[in-house]
Amino acid sequence: MTARLVVYHRAPTDDPLAVERAYRLFLPGFRPTPGVLGIALLRLAGDPYGYAVVTDWQDADAYESWRQGPAHQQRKTPLRPYQDQQRTPCYELYEVLDTAPAPGRERTAETSVPGTVRDTDKEHPS
Secondary structure, three states, X not given: OOEEEEEEEEOOOOOOOHHHHHHHHHXXXXXXXXXXXXXXXXXXXXXXXXXXXXXXXXXXXXXXXXXXXXXXXXXXXXXXXXXXXXXXXXXXXXXXXXXXXXXOOOOOOOOOOOOXXXXXXXXXXX
């Protein structure tokens, strides 16, 4: 089952774009990580200092392998100083149970999340 990691970040008040710059530095080295399906940077609406980095993983085991492996343990990412320490924990891992396209949009191989209920239904109609 696909997993989604959400890591919360907070930019300093004297440098509201710090997280965006750190994300751009982080991205090239992280994108080819085995098990990563996609990554996105979100800014909290109405709060120019609040951010989240959302990463989709093949499954929770892929995330856990990366988290416990040397690529994560020995590497200090440019985003780490901006993790939101007011949130405990500053990250959460979700299991993606379902995804659904907006009305009028067909699900394609590009929009289907492997291992979700909807993806399974497409492969094995009832």
